[in-house]
Amino acid sequence: MDPFSSSSHNLILSLVLLLFITFRGVSGTTFTFVNRCDYTVWPGILANANSPRLDSTGFELPKQTARTFQAPTGWSGRFWARTGCSFDGSGSGSCTTGDCGSGQVECNGAGAAPPATLAEFTLGTGGQDFYDVSLVDGYNLPVFVEGTGGSGQCASTGCSTDLNRMCPSELRVGDGDACKSACEAFGPRVLL
Template identity: 75%
Template sequence: MDYFSCCFPTLISSLVLLLLASYKGCVLAATFTFVNKCDHTVWPGILANAGSPKLDSTGFELPQDSSRSFIAPTGWSGRFWARTGCNFDESGAGLCSTGDCGSGQVECNGSGAAPPATLAEFTLGSGGQDFYDVSLVDGYNLPMVVEGSGGSGMCASTGCISDLNIQCPQELRVGEGDACKSACEAFGSPEYCCSGAFNTPATCKPSVYSEMFKTACPKSYSYAYDDATSTFTCSGADYTVTFCPSSPSQKASSYSTPTTEGTTTSQGLGTGSGLEYTGTGSGTEYGAGSGTGAGTEYVGGSGTGAGGETMLADGSWLAGLAMGDSYKTTPPALQSALMAFTTTVVLIFALLHL
């Protein structure tokens, strides 16, 4: 009995730690790996949405043919982009010609990208399902592809492989073709910004400019209400964000359109797969939602996601656990882990009592 009293809590603690470490989908969430295949250095920027913790860096230098990884916790949401044409001195002070975050430093320190910039946006769902997209709503500065690995569900690759700077119309062009503005950024008109009388999916339609973006990059957001073919889901995956992919991988070149069956649209809220679109961009409202920063944000809506997993209204299986309805809402991988853990504890308890 003394051995049991002394060692049983330690054994249980060790098992709990092993369980948590092994189930990265609920504890460590996702590893983001940034890869630079451009023929020049880029300086990725990272902006966490309100309520999400900062990652290990908010901005860093990424030389050609190099990579860097970060771990993001469950529930994290935010965006990534690449700054180009940067000039930083030895103290880390400087500016970038595209995607500059206005901090005057390599670290963005909570500031977002100045448009135009290609954005990768993520919400790591605590209900087991992640949502992600690549957005051109705030324009484009370089090609970018997002690929998931080790996850379950659709987990389709998305992004923009085309060089839009080459085909950018003169009225949207930045400098000598360094970047390509969105029509909203260039003209500020409500019909291009989906604002004012054009702030609903019914009144804000694709423009000739957004259709040009969509044709070149069919899996990227081209304007505010471009949800149906631009939002992707995956569960328990790690993600690779590649800047200037030299050529599409087999996975990236065989994009599959997200399932939109059952998708509904309500006034002011372009929805898809149980999501509500509340994005804004560059201080100009895109749609009737709220929030700040470029691109899109997602807030928890109830319903069945594109990956086929049912989520609670608050996006959390933990609420179901507290209410005694956990088995229906707990992610399948965690169900198995919990069952294995329970069995292990029972066996250890029995052995210690022999």
């Protein structure tokens, strides 16, 4: 995980999905999701145990748009983007990648089905915030996090390259919509 001081910061999640984070110290952190993809994505949000739910657990984010959420100090959880979603007028449906299995636009406490690129956050622990972009559950699209505000070294992190183009055939999902992790594809291995 990449450490950031907890003073006052903002986070931006850009799909390629860009996620901007603005750290604000006592009042919490502002997350701004920016969709720079050429298509609509449906971000999912999952708070960790003992963290409050944010204003939404899933939403539609058309291309070249942004949406902002406030998270309190001490919040921890993850964000990801679902792709290839089809929802009817009542909000019922599913997604090709990153589906949370709720059958709705809102994930309602359910996490992403692999493969999905994850952005993980822990805010205000020991006076610092931590975040990373993880491919442990595979990859479905570029996600990049930029921090602003606060004090300390707030480096950007993530992957701005489409890794699906380089995904080996044995890890590829569908028509190259996503790339499984090796553990997901082949199961865990113990090397002695």
